[in-house]
Amino acid sequence: MWFYLALAVLLYFLIRLYRETKIVENLTEKYVFITGCDSGFGNKLAKQLDIQGLHVLAACFTQKGAEELERLTSDRLKTTILDVTSTESVAAATEWVKEHVGNKGLWGLVNNAGIIQPVGPNEWMTKEDFEKVLNVNLLGLIDVTVHMLPLVRKARGRIVNVASILGRLSFYGGGYCPSKYGVEAFSDSLRRELQPFGVKVAIIEPGYFLTSMTNAQYNLDCLDLQWTSTPQEIKDSYGHTYFNNFYKSLKENLNSRCSTNLFLVTDCMEHALTSQHPRTRYSGGWDAQFFFVPLSYLPTALADLILTWSWPKPAQAV
Numbered sequence: 330m331w332f333y334l335a336l337a338v339l340l341y342f343l344i345r346l347y348r349e350t351k352i353v354e355n356l357t358e359k360y361v362f363i364t365g366c367d368s369g370f371g372n373k374l375a376k377q378l379d380i381q382g383l384h385v386l387a388a389c390f391t392q393k394g395a396e397e398l399e400r401l402t403s404d405r406l407k408t409t410i411l412d413v414t415s416t417e418s419v420a421a422a423t424e425w426v427k428e429h430v431g432n433k434g435l436w437g438l439v440n441n442a443g444i445i446q447p448v449g450p451n452e453w454m455t456k457e458d459f460e461k462v463l464n465v466n467l468l469g470l471i472d473v474t475v476h477m478l479p480l481v482r483k484a485r486g487r488i489v490n491v492a493s494i495l496g497r498l499s500f501y502g503g504g505y506c507p508s509k510y511g512v513e514a515f516s517d518s519l520r521r522e523l524q525p526f527g528v529k530v531a532i533i534e535p536g537y538f539l540t541s542m543t544n545a546q547y548n549l550d551c552l553d554l555q556w557t558s559t560p561q562e563i564k565d566s567y568g569h570t571y572f573n574n575f576y577k578s579l580k581e582n583l584n585s586r587c588s589t590n591l592f593l594v595t596d597c598m599e600h601a602l603t604s605q606h607p608r609t610r611y612s613g614g615w616d617a618q619f620f621f622v623p624l625s626y627l628p629t630a631l632a633d634l635i636l637t638w639s640w641p642k643p644a645q646a647v
């Protein structure tokens with residue numbers, strides 16, 4: 330019995346592997362729009378797809394980012410400036426995409442733009458702190474998707490939404506984890522709605538990678554600022570030792586945990602755009618695949634224990 334079971338599992342993985350290697354035809358005629366191309370995954374994916382011969386429409390947050398990307402890529406790659414938090418900017422980018430793709434429609438939309446700060450215990454935050462992150466990572470992503478959808482439907486194309494392992498396991502306070510849980514929820518309903526139109530939706534869940542977002546000094550400076558603006562009564566409850574230990578553990582995590590191999594994520598994005606049979610979810614990175622995703626399936630009490638065993642104790646902890 331075990332032999333047949335093992336054989337069935339092996340067969341399943343072999344068939345899946347075979348299906349996943351089948352690539353979409355005429356890729357060099359297809360257009361892909363990517364948000365947040367100034368740096369990190371977006372920047373790398375834009376260059377990667379440009380080398381493959383696709384028509385990359387890269388949205389950058391800054392003029393400097395756009396000029397730098399154009400300098401390093403072929404004439405096929407076009408850039409525009411986009412702030413995903415501004416509906417006027419999103420509408421203008423949609424018109425720009427429409428002009429480029431013409432009757433072909435948009436094959437790929439990659440919602441990659443994101444921010445992480447402020448991060449820290451939830452009690453140190455204000456509503457505005459949460460809003461700042463949610464506006465970019467979740468509402469911005471939704472706005473871009475809703476605007477671009479008619480173009481993607483026309484091409485029976487793909488939507489690739491960048492979430493995070495922090496959209497499966499929430500262990501930092503602030504807007505980042507709620508925004509990524511939101512991306513997961515939005516993508517799930519979108520996938521089910523768009524399936525009849527032949528549009529496929531994939532979610533990318535990277536682990537820790539070294540990009541501008543995870544730059545240690547930037548994050549530590551932001552944490553410092555957050556602590557400074559926290560009301561004194563809350564500071565007293567946590568205590569300065571708590572802050573110091575939190576600061577130290579964030580520094581260690583960012584310095585030691587982040588992978589520099591961004592291809593582990595951009596290859597997943599590329600597969601989601603170019604495979605005839607893309608996956609629904611991609612775990613980007615070894616930490617995501619072998620630690621965080623399995624951890625997310627454990628009983629909550631056990632996952633809590635594993636995630637919090639090294640956390641500092643607040644001064645007024647009972």
Ligand SMILES: NC(=O)c1ccc[n+]([C@@H]2O[C@H](COP(=O)([O-])OP(=O)(O)OC[C@H]3O[C@@H](n4cnc5c(N)ncnc54)[C@H](OP(=O)(O)O)[C@@H]3O)[C@@H](O)[C@H]2O)c1
Pocket residue numbers: 364365366367368369370371389390391394411412413414440441442443444465491492493494534535536537538539540541542543
């Ligand atoms: N790095 C990781 O470990 C990690 C892990 C899981 C998920 N992710 C996700 O991966 C995605 C890309 O992040 P990354 O790590 O590559 O970080 P990154 O290098 O900071 O890239 C984020 C990009 O978004 C742009 N951006 C920021 N605010 C924007 C706005 N309002 N409108 C449009 N673009 C905006 C940034 O522009 P500027 O550079 O000009 O600010 C930058 O180009 C994000 O969604 C992030 O949450 C990252």
